[in-house]
Amino acid sequence: MIRKNPIKFFLLALILIALDQGVKLAVHFYMAPGFAGQVKLIGDWLKLHYVLNPGMAFGMQLGYEYGKLLLSVFRLFAMVGIGYYLVHLAHRGAPNGLLWAMSMILAGAVGNVIDSTFYGVFLNNAPYGSPTPWFHGQVIDMIFVDVWEGFIPDWMPVWGGQYYSTPIFNIADSCIFIGVCLILLFQRQFFGGHTLEDGLLPISGPDATQAEVLPMSELVTNEQPRNQSNEPTDSLSADDEPQTNSESVITEEPKRSE
Template sequence: MIQKSPYKYFLLTLFLIALDQGVKLAVHFYMAPGFAGQVKVAGDWLKLHYVLNPGMAFGMQLGHEYGKLLLSIFRLFAMVGIGYYLVSLAHRGAPNGLLWAMAMILAGAVGNVIDSTFYGVFLNNAPYGSPTPWFHGQVIDMIFVDVWEGFIPEWVPVWGGQYYSTPIFNIADSCIFVGVCIILFFQRRFFGEPPIEDSLLPISGPDAVEASVLPASEFLDEDDEQKPMNKETETSSDDSQQPTPESVIPEEPKRLD
């Protein structure tokens, strides 16, 4: 496969990061948190709702004293790993759809890393009692798809008896979700076997190059090369056995007495 440059995919990543951070900062400075600042975008089911998320995507959290710090460190390593994997896929000539999906996932990871790392310092939104504002910033969420909200029945394990609503998320979460869905839906195309015509050709080495420049006569067997010569000799030998007009002696006419 042909190697591809990863730069155009990183441009998509940078664009999505800028979009995510721009929306988050606009929500922080121009919207009131909670239901007081809620804005309806499309009826009652799509709204802008400013909330702070101290945990993972879609409001999930790690219930540990150092859970936030561990999550921030994990996000940093995940960001570096995804970026390296994107470059590796591009150099191996991976399908464009897979590279665009990885660029979206990278943008989502970087967007939430920025929130966790810096928002506790610059926006002063670290949870109360945090040992340090660094790496304890809360992620700003604002997209609220209000499909369902209410109390979960008591018989449901773990979450029973508590009030829940559909998750509130941000653009970075959306990038991760959409990128993962694209990879899952098209995994056969992205990670399937190479085409038949590619698998029949040599992967590397001088033979692949030489095969494209050698003349056709180099691929003929010795028997094939000798066949035209044998045919010529056969025709010449047949011609030599046929009598020529000069070699034919006419018979003498018989005398009648």
């Protein structure tokens, strides 16, 4: 088995986490929230727009009292699980593309976990009425791709009848989105038909419990007759020994010279 060192993949995750946190802190300290501090990057469709997200990715929220706490705890378990799975894949010799994608997903998960866990305490941005600032920090979003806005039809569940614009997200959300898209797009290369050259060994050998028992009729028909066997025989059987007939043996006496 070709084992791979997961350090370089964790290093990529660490770089992305540092980039995500650096941008969030810069936006928090140097930008005004909302439209007042909005900065246009490319035309009117790509902007920096500082908002606080008390819920999930891309501006979505959990509406009940302890939804944020449950979401933060779930993110913690997801972060640990993704990190363990990344190490497992590296030791199995998984393709590098899959490992890079998993490291991006891990970076996104950790980036948002930091916001939820600590920002309520150190940045004092927990929503009003939160039972505790720990695990109730709001995630800082700033990337605004402004391509559509308007009212959602009333027949749509959850968000029907509300004014809505394209989501505002952050670098951590982007890492998760890109990592998941890479896995979906290249899943055949990542999970299917790997050889030794690809760095993956078969998961397991043939299982004796899955052996099939052929009917006796197929065994008889498939059995090669003995007299057609091409294998050389070292000795003759008793039935194959040559028989000599004493009557057929002619002995001639030597002629006497007269």
